[in-house]
Amino acid sequence: MFILLSGRLTWPAVAMLLDSGSPGFDALVAPGHVSTVMGPEEWRFVVDRHHLPAAVAGFTSESLLAAFYSVLRQLQSGERFLDNCYPEVAHAGGNATAIRLLNQTLDIVDANWRGIGIIPRSGYALKPHLAAHDARVQFPDHSAPDRRRAGEMPPGCDCAQVVLGKIYPNQCRLFGSACTPRHPVGPCMVSDEGACRIWWAGGMREQVMATAIE
Ligand code: SF4
Numbered sequence: 001m002f003i004l005l006s007g008r009l010t011w012p013a014v015a016m017l018l019d020s021g022s023p024g025f026d027a028l029v030a031p032g033h034v035s036t037v038m039g040p041e042e043w044r045f046v047v048d049r050h051h052l053p054a055a056v057a058g059f060t061s062e063s064l065l066a067a068f069y070s071v072l073r074q075l076q077s078g079e080r081f082l083d084n085c086y087p088e089v090a091h092a093g094g095n096a097t098a099i100r101l102l103n104q105t106l107d108i109v110d111a112n113w114r115g116i117g118i119i120p121r122s123g124y125a126l127k128p129h130l131a132a133h134d135a136r137v138q139f140p141d142h143s144a145p146d147r148r149r150a151g152e153m154p155p156g157c158d159c160a161q162v163v164l165g166k167i168y169p170n171q172c173r174l175f176g177s178a179c180t181p182r183h184p185v186g187p188c189m190v191s192d193e194g195a196c197r198i199w200w201a202g203g204m205r206e207q208v209m210a211t212a213i214e
Helices: 011-019 032-038 040-048 061-077 096-105 128-133 159-163 195-201
Strands: 028-031 054-057 082-084 106-113 117-126
Touching (some): 011 040, 032 096, 040 054, 040 082, 096 106, 159 195
Antiparallel strands (some): 106 117
16 A cells, blocks of 8 residues: 655644734634644644634534634633633544554654645654655655656645735636636645635635725
Protein backbone atom coordinates (compact mmCIF):
# COMPACT_ATOMS: atom_id res chain seq x y z
CA MET A 1 0.00 0.00 0.00
CA PHE A 2 1.21 3.47 -0.87
CA ILE A 3 -0.10 6.68 0.61
CA LEU A 4 -0.01 10.01 -1.21
CA LEU A 5 -0.53 12.22 1.79
CA SER A 6 -1.72 15.82 1.43
CA GLY A 7 -2.79 16.32 5.03
CA ARG A 8 -2.96 19.89 6.27
CA LEU A 9 -3.14 21.68 9.59
CA THR A 10 -5.73 24.43 9.30
CA TRP A 11 -4.82 26.65 12.22
CA PRO A 12 -1.48 27.89 10.70
CA ALA A 13 -3.43 29.14 7.65
CA VAL A 14 -5.86 30.99 9.91
CA ALA A 15 -2.93 32.37 11.92
CA MET A 16 -1.25 33.55 8.71
CA LEU A 17 -4.41 35.39 7.68
CA LEU A 18 -4.81 37.01 11.08
CA ASP A 19 -1.15 38.00 11.20
CA SER A 20 -1.49 39.57 7.74
CA GLY A 21 -3.61 42.35 9.26
CA SER A 22 -6.37 41.95 6.64
CA PRO A 23 -7.93 38.59 7.43
CA GLY A 24 -11.25 39.22 5.61
CA PHE A 25 -13.36 38.01 8.56
CA ASP A 26 -14.50 39.41 11.92
CA ALA A 27 -15.06 36.16 13.79
CA LEU A 28 -14.19 32.50 13.46
CA VAL A 29 -16.57 29.55 13.36
CA ALA A 30 -14.01 26.81 13.90
CA PRO A 31 -14.32 23.32 12.38
CA GLY A 32 -15.76 20.69 14.70
CA HIS A 33 -13.94 17.72 13.17
CA VAL A 34 -10.54 19.34 13.72
CA SER A 35 -11.54 20.31 17.25
CA THR A 36 -12.74 16.78 18.00
CA VAL A 37 -9.27 15.43 17.31
CA MET A 38 -7.05 18.29 18.48
CA GLY A 39 -9.30 19.83 21.14
CA PRO A 40 -11.17 23.14 20.93
CA GLU A 41 -8.10 24.84 22.49
CA GLU A 42 -6.46 24.65 19.05
CA TRP A 43 -8.40 27.86 18.26
CA ARG A 44 -7.82 29.75 21.50
CA PHE A 45 -5.13 31.92 19.84
CA VAL A 46 -7.86 33.59 17.78
CA VAL A 47 -9.34 35.04 20.98
CA ASP A 48 -6.17 35.45 23.05
CA ARG A 49 -3.87 36.91 20.39
CA HIS A 50 -6.32 38.57 18.01
CA HIS A 51 -9.35 39.34 20.22
CA LEU A 52 -11.80 37.94 17.70
CA PRO A 53 -14.92 35.99 18.67
CA ALA A 54 -14.59 32.26 18.08
CA ALA A 55 -16.92 29.30 18.39
CA VAL A 56 -16.47 25.64 17.51
CA ALA A 57 -19.32 24.24 15.40
CA GLY A 58 -20.25 20.70 14.44
CA PHE A 59 -21.92 19.53 11.27
CA THR A 60 -25.53 19.99 12.22
CA SER A 61 -27.70 23.02 11.59
CA GLU A 62 -28.29 23.39 15.36
CA SER A 63 -24.59 23.47 16.14
CA LEU A 64 -23.82 25.84 13.27
CA LEU A 65 -26.63 28.19 14.28
CA ALA A 66 -25.45 28.11 17.90
CA ALA A 67 -21.93 29.04 16.77
CA PHE A 68 -23.18 31.88 14.54
CA TYR A 69 -25.32 33.14 17.41
CA SER A 70 -22.37 32.95 19.78
CA VAL A 71 -19.96 34.92 17.61
CA LEU A 72 -22.61 37.52 16.73
CA ARG A 73 -23.41 38.01 20.43
CA GLN A 74 -19.71 38.32 21.19
CA LEU A 75 -19.32 40.92 18.45
CA GLN A 76 -22.29 42.88 19.77
CA SER A 77 -21.39 42.70 23.45
CA GLY A 78 -17.65 43.22 23.05
CA GLU A 79 -17.06 40.08 25.09
CA ARG A 80 -14.54 37.62 23.66
CA PHE A 81 -14.23 33.93 24.45
CA LEU A 82 -13.83 30.58 22.74
CA ASP A 83 -17.25 28.96 22.73
CA ASN A 84 -17.69 25.23 22.21
CA CYS A 85 -20.98 24.64 20.38
CA TYR A 86 -20.10 21.00 19.68
CA PRO A 87 -19.62 19.78 23.28
CA GLU A 88 -21.14 16.36 22.66
CA VAL A 89 -18.13 15.45 20.47
CA ALA A 90 -15.36 18.06 20.86
CA HIS A 91 -13.82 17.76 24.32
CA ALA A 92 -10.99 19.63 26.04
CA GLY A 93 -7.69 18.00 25.15
CA GLY A 94 -9.12 16.38 22.03
CA ASN A 95 -8.94 12.68 21.28
CA ALA A 96 -5.84 11.39 23.09
CA THR A 97 -5.69 8.17 21.05
CA ALA A 98 -5.92 10.01 17.73
CA ILE A 99 -3.29 12.55 18.81
CA ARG A 100 -0.96 9.74 19.89
CA LEU A 101 -1.36 7.99 16.54
CA LEU A 102 -0.77 11.25 14.67
CA ASN A 103 2.41 11.81 16.66
CA GLN A 104 3.59 8.25 15.99
CA THR A 105 3.03 8.35 12.24
CA LEU A 106 3.25 11.93 11.00
CA ASP A 107 5.74 14.78 11.02
CA ILE A 108 4.67 18.41 10.72
CA VAL A 109 6.30 20.05 7.69
CA ASP A 110 6.15 23.22 5.60
CA ALA A 111 3.39 22.85 3.03
CA ASN A 112 2.41 24.44 -0.24
CA TRP A 113 -1.20 25.68 -0.38
CA ARG A 114 -2.41 25.91 -3.94
CA GLY A 115 -2.62 29.50 -5.08
CA ILE A 116 -1.35 30.76 -1.72
CA GLY A 117 2.20 29.48 -1.34
CA ILE A 118 4.23 27.86 1.41
CA ILE A 119 2.87 28.13 4.94
CA PRO A 120 5.46 27.03 7.51
CA ARG A 121 4.63 23.92 9.54
CA SER A 122 1.14 23.61 8.09
CA GLY A 123 1.29 20.14 6.54
CA TYR A 124 1.76 16.51 7.43
CA ALA A 125 4.28 14.02 6.04
CA LEU A 126 4.69 10.34 6.87
CA LYS A 127 7.51 9.70 9.31
CA PRO A 128 10.69 8.13 7.90
CA HIS A 129 9.90 4.71 9.39
CA LEU A 130 6.87 4.59 7.05
CA ALA A 131 8.88 5.52 3.94
CA ALA A 132 8.13 2.12 2.35
CA HIS A 133 4.47 3.19 2.14
CA ASP A 134 5.10 6.83 1.22
CA ALA A 135 4.23 7.41 -2.44
CA ARG A 136 6.19 10.67 -2.39
CA VAL A 137 9.33 8.71 -1.48
CA GLN A 138 8.69 5.61 -3.58
CA PHE A 139 7.62 7.45 -6.74
CA PRO A 140 9.77 10.57 -6.76
CA ASP A 141 8.95 11.10 -10.46
CA HIS A 142 5.53 12.40 -9.52
CA SER A 143 7.13 15.70 -8.52
CA ALA A 144 9.44 15.98 -11.54
CA PRO A 145 9.52 19.57 -12.85
CA ASP A 146 7.63 18.71 -16.07
CA ARG A 147 4.76 17.15 -14.10
CA ARG A 148 4.57 19.76 -11.41
CA ARG A 149 1.42 21.81 -11.06
CA ALA A 150 1.91 22.61 -7.38
CA GLY A 151 0.83 26.14 -6.58
CA GLU A 152 -0.90 26.61 -9.91
CA MET A 153 -4.54 27.50 -10.36
CA PRO A 154 -6.42 27.06 -13.64
CA PRO A 155 -6.29 30.31 -15.63
CA GLY A 156 -8.95 32.75 -14.48
CA CYS A 157 -9.77 30.82 -11.29
CA ASP A 158 -9.85 32.95 -8.13
CA CYS A 159 -10.08 30.06 -5.66
CA ALA A 160 -7.17 31.33 -3.60
CA GLN A 161 -8.90 34.69 -3.13
CA VAL A 162 -12.15 32.94 -2.26
CA VAL A 163 -10.50 30.64 0.25
CA LEU A 164 -8.71 33.57 1.85
CA GLY A 165 -12.03 35.41 2.23
CA LYS A 166 -10.88 38.24 -0.04
CA ILE A 167 -13.74 37.87 -2.51
CA TYR A 168 -17.10 36.10 -2.51
CA PRO A 169 -17.38 33.12 -4.87
CA ASN A 170 -19.75 34.90 -7.25
CA GLN A 171 -17.22 37.70 -7.61
CA CYS A 172 -15.04 35.34 -9.63
CA ARG A 173 -15.51 36.20 -13.29
CA LEU A 174 -15.97 32.51 -14.17
CA PHE A 175 -18.63 31.75 -11.54
CA GLY A 176 -21.79 30.43 -13.15
CA SER A 177 -20.50 30.99 -16.68
CA ALA A 178 -17.42 28.92 -17.49
CA CYS A 179 -17.42 27.36 -14.02
CA THR A 180 -20.39 25.35 -12.72
CA PRO A 181 -20.65 22.08 -10.75
CA ARG A 182 -21.14 20.20 -14.04
CA HIS A 183 -18.11 21.88 -15.58
CA PRO A 184 -15.88 22.96 -12.68
CA VAL A 185 -12.83 25.02 -13.52
CA GLY A 186 -11.29 25.26 -10.06
CA PRO A 187 -11.18 23.07 -6.95
CA CYS A 188 -13.64 25.26 -5.02
CA MET A 189 -16.40 24.16 -7.43
CA VAL A 190 -15.47 20.47 -7.38
CA SER A 191 -15.86 19.38 -3.78
CA ASP A 192 -19.13 19.51 -1.83
CA GLU A 193 -17.10 21.40 0.77
CA GLY A 194 -15.82 23.94 -1.78
CA ALA A 195 -16.95 27.51 -1.19
CA CYS A 196 -18.04 28.07 -4.80
CA ARG A 197 -19.98 24.80 -4.88
CA ILE A 198 -21.70 25.68 -1.59
CA TRP A 199 -22.74 29.10 -2.89
CA TRP A 200 -24.06 27.50 -6.04
CA ALA A 201 -25.95 24.81 -4.09
CA GLY A 202 -27.32 27.53 -1.81
CA GLY A 203 -28.91 29.29 -4.79
CA MET A 204 -26.30 31.99 -5.51
CA ARG A 205 -26.30 31.60 -9.27
CA GLU A 206 -25.58 35.15 -10.39
CA GLN A 207 -22.11 36.47 -11.00
CA VAL A 208 -21.48 39.89 -9.49
CA MET A 209 -18.85 42.50 -10.31
CA ALA A 210 -15.59 41.70 -8.56
CA THR A 211 -14.96 44.06 -5.68
CA ALA A 212 -12.52 43.16 -2.93
CA ILE A 213 -14.07 42.58 0.50
CA GLU A 214 -12.58 45.04 2.94
S1 SF4 B 1 -16.06 29.96 -9.56
FE1 SF4 B 1 -14.76 28.32 -10.35
S2 SF4 B 1 -13.08 29.38 -11.34
FE2 SF4 B 1 -14.06 30.84 -9.98
S3 SF4 B 1 -12.98 30.70 -8.02
FE3 SF4 B 1 -14.68 29.30 -7.93
S4 SF4 B 1 -13.84 27.35 -8.59
FE4 SF4 B 1 -12.40 28.92 -9.25
